[in-house]
Amino acid sequence: MVIALHAERVSGEPHAVRWVAATDGVPAGRVVSAPGDLGRRFADGTLAAGLVEHTGVWLWLRDGLSWRDEGPAIQTALRAALAEPGGWVVEPAPGEILERVTLDLLDGSVGDFVRSHGGSVAAERDGDVVTVKLGGACEHCPAAEHTLHQRLIGELRRRCPDLVELDSRGGRLNLSLSPASG
Amino acid sequence: MSGHHQHGGGTAEANVGLTRFAVVGSPNSGKTTLFNAMTGLHAKTGNYPGVTVARFEGRVRLGEQTVVLEDLPGTYSLDPISPDEQIVVDVLDTEHHNTRVDVPDALLVMLNATTLRRSLGLLAQLLQTGLPSCVVLTFTDDLARRRGSLDVAALSRAIGVPVVPVVAGHRDGVEALREAMAEHRSWATPVVLPPTDTAEVTAWVDSVLAAADYSLPDLDHRTRRIDAVLLHPVAGTVIFLLTMFVFFQTIFTVAAPLQDLVGQFFGWLGELVAAHVHIGWLSAFLSEAVIGGLGSVLVFVPQIVLLFILIALLEGTGYLARAAFLMDRVMARAGLEGRAFVALLSSVACAIPGIMATRSLPSANDRLATMMGAPLMTCSARLPVYILLVSMLLSADQRVGPFSARGVVMFVLYLLGAVAAMTAAAFFKRLTSRGVPLLPFYMEMPPYQIPRLRTVAAEVWTAASAFLRKVSSIILATTVLLWVLLNLPLRHDAELAAAGVDTSNEAAVSAYVLDHSYAASVGRGIEPLFEPLGFDWRINIGILSSLAARETFVATLGQVAAAQTPEDPASSLRTMRVQSGPSAGRILFDAPTIAALLVFFMFALQCMSTVGVMRRETGSWRWPAIAWMYMFVLAWVLAFVTRTAVAAVW
Numbered sequence: 001m002v003i004a005l006h007a008e009r010v011s012g013e014p015h016a017v018r019w020v021a022a023t024d025g026v027p028a029g030r031v032v033s034a035p036g037d038l039g040r041r042f043a044d045g046t047l048a049a050g051l052v053e054h055t056g057v058w059l060w061l062r063d064g065l066s067w068r069d070e071g072p073a074i075q076t077a078l079r080a081a082l083a084e085p086g087g088w089v090v091e092p093a094p095g096e097i098l099e100r101v102t103l104d105l106l107d108g109s110v111g112d113f114v115r116s117h118g119g120s121v122a123a124e125r126d127g128d129v130v131t132v133k134l135g136g137a138c139e140h141c142p143a144a145e146h147t148l149h150q151r152l153i154g155e156l157r158r159r160c161p162d163l164v165e166l167d168s169r170g171g172r173l174n175l176s177l178s179p180a181s182g
Numbered sequence: 183m184s185g186h187h188q189h190g191g192g193t194a195e196a197n198v199g200l201t202r203f204a205v206v207g208s209p210n211s212g213k214t215t216l217f218n219a220m221t222g223l224h225a226k227t228g229n230y231p232g233v234t235v236a237r238f239e240g241r242v243r244l245g246e247q248t249v250v251l252e253d254l255p256g257t258y259s260l261d262p263i264s265p266d267e268q269i270v271v272d273v274l275d276t277e278h279h280n281t282r283v284d285v286p287d288a289l290l291v292m293l294n295a296t297t298l299r300r301s302l303g304l305l306a307q308l309l310q311t312g313l314p315s316c317v318v319l320t321f322t323d324d325l326a327r328r329r330g331s332l333d334v335a336a337l338s339r340a341i342g343v344p345v346v347p348v349v350a351g352h353r354d355g356v357e358a359l360r361e362a363m364a365e366h367r368s369w370a371t372p373v374v375l376p377p378t379d380t381a382e383v384t385a386w387v388d389s390v391l392a393a394a395d396y397s398l399p400d401l402d403h404r405t406r407r408i409d410a411v412l413l414h415p416v417a418g419t420v421i422f423l424l425t426m427f428v429f430f431q432t433i434f435t436v437a438a439p440l441q442d443l444v445g446q447f448f449g450w451l452g453e454l455v456a457a458h459v460h461i462g463w464l465s466a467f468l469s470e471a472v473i474g475g476l477g478s479v480l481v482f483v484p485q486i487v488l489l490f491i492l493i494a495l496l497e498g499t500g501y502l503a504r505a506a507f508l509m510d511r512v513m514a515r516a517g518l519e520g521r522a523f524v525a526l527l528s529s530v531a532c533a534i535p536g537i538m539a540t541r542s543l544p545s546a547n548d549r550l551a552t553m554m555g556a557p558l559m560t561c562s563a564r565l566p567v568y569i570l571l572v573s574m575l576l577s578a579d580q581r582v583g584p585f586s587a588r589g590v591v592m593f594v595l596y597l598l599g600a601v602a603a604m605t606a607a608a609f610f611k612r613l614t615s616r617g618v619p620l621l622p623f624y625m626e627m628p629p630y631q632i633p634r635l636r637t638v639a640a641e642v643w644t645a646a647s648a649f650l651r652k653v654s655s656i657i658l659a660t661t662v663l664l665w666v667l668l669n670l671p672l673r674h675d676a677e678l679a680a681a682g683v684d685t686s687n688e689a690a691v692s693a694y695v696l697d698h699s700y701a702a703s704v705g706r707g708i709e710p711l712f713e714p715l716g717f718d719w720r721i722n723i724g725i726l727s728s729l730a731a732r733e734t735f736v737a738t739l740g741q742v743a744a745a746q747t748p749e750d751p752a753s754s755l756r757t758m759r760v761q762s763g764p765s766a767g768r769i770l771f772d773a774p775t776i777a778a779l780l781v782f783f784m785f786a787l788q789c790m791s792t793v794g795v796m797r798r799e800t801g802s803w804r805w806p807a808i809a810w811m812y813m814f815v816l817a818w819v820l821a822f823v824t825r826t827a828v829a830a831v832w
Binding site for chain 1: 333335336339340341342370372373374375376377378381382384385386388389390392393
């Protein structure tokens, strides 16, 4: 059984690719070492960094390399590595994962929704806590909290099952991942 | 560069230097519909060098700039199994490019939303070419109707190229696509190209579809239960034949009263003209050419409308796709595939869309074979001719069991047409390719549903207005020309008196004029050819005029009848007698002659529009010439055999 995966562009980061795949069994966090061929590419510096989340793996290429050239070989290596979940070593990075996933959603469907309503939305991280702030037409809209809540939290929970909502008021939403996830 | 353009059919000559977009996709992905919508049917056609694969190219205006759109043959993959697919591979081969055809600057990849899993495999291969690509997503309305889901924005992110949904018949999608095309230089490209290994491509497709939240519910239980019966090899075939039988019974029994109403209307109109128009030649022109000629064709509007209502209903309920599936078995025996049957079935309306539908056939040989058979299907232009002849052959109250005998004969005529079309297609297929294995054939079975009234109405309107346009243009022109030929040269009273005609008897005068007209000379000129079939000069003129459009045959007979017996043209056809020759005095339209005429019309390729389309689709006059010749010989021989046989038993 070949593991299903595909590559998505990360806006504004030409060296990054988000490989969308089920990472069953691989712990979430920053990659320290990976099994097989993928591990060698981390070791020789081809890959500068890696981040595992529930629905994918983020990989950063070293400066000077291009995904068009390296992509096919790394895809094969990643597929092989995901088949060996026990061979991965990661260090917890709940704040970074939450920030990445949140920005990814704000860049995609959730952001599109907010923008289509004449609003704007931004996220910023302070340690392990990510704060989502609404602006524009949404800022003083009484329904905003509810609609944003539904959209964003629903999507976030799918991508990060261990999401914790700290509080939400005045168009601000404070989020973190439960420490156990680390 | 221009040298090979000329060699390539000269289609690209004027389009050098313009940005070229190629439309790529599997058959039935809506490629041609989009192409027509974008180019407004002002397409230039030619052939790809060296092969009989039609090449379609048109210009599209995008604001300030003009670009060229090329409709590539439908293909399921870039691993060519047919000459048509080889063309797509050649055109898109950026690395080892043979200079025979231009590489496009960008691709519009058509993906059918209801067959996305299969189509994404083709996209994976197309993206390997490295050409800027934009996905055109079609049939999203079908997906919604089946309660499926697809997140278009997520799909675009997953495959890494822009996705524009376009629903046939909606302008918004086409406009959005024009805007996207204008910005083709800034189209997103995939950050990593999809894999090439088959198993990895399958995994890539799975992953993309999951990311796009794609779901396509299976056909519902009800549909499956109905299909268990309707697609059964025996029960299904019996039901199919019964359906067709009822179909033709309906055309006769339901349309007959309406047809009488239209007939009465033209009768009333004729009286009105006689009473109020006193200029001799104008009155004759109106009553003979316009009312007698055109009126006799327009009488069939109810039948045409009914035929298309029934076809639209069969299609709208989802039954037509099942019929094609059932016939796939029969077609396979003929060495053809079910898609060829779809093309043949379209020919029941008109051979032209039928011949165009052969474009979906992956093999050039299959396409040729199907084109050679398609004109034998009973098209709607034959309907008025058949109805007129069958009505003269049988009276309305004659029955076969509980059924109208006329309806039964009509059913048999349609059945024979279909058998003849398939036999011809099988024959040509055998001739052009021996032992070539059949290509895989995909067909979607839509769920059963209540047809949408708007869709039915739109289809019927299109067909009826096309018929009326035909009547008011080519048939009118031919009829007027014939009227002139039937009334010239002008005769003076002295000349008539010298010939022994009583100049005070209008009927006798018009009979003399008609009998000595230019048209009569032409008809008599070709009499030796058709004499063995029992046709006299009046029928010959009808057959000549039917070369413009088959229905003109009815108009011509209507004119002749109106001129000979102005007071009662309707019954004059029945009592018309052969005027000269060995069988002078015989009732002209006796059973053997009518049977021979029916068979002649069944086989002869009398439609110049069909010949024209055939020439366009095959790229030369060779095949239309072959088709015309073989059908004429077949029509003549079989009409002669039929006449002899009927004369022996009648």
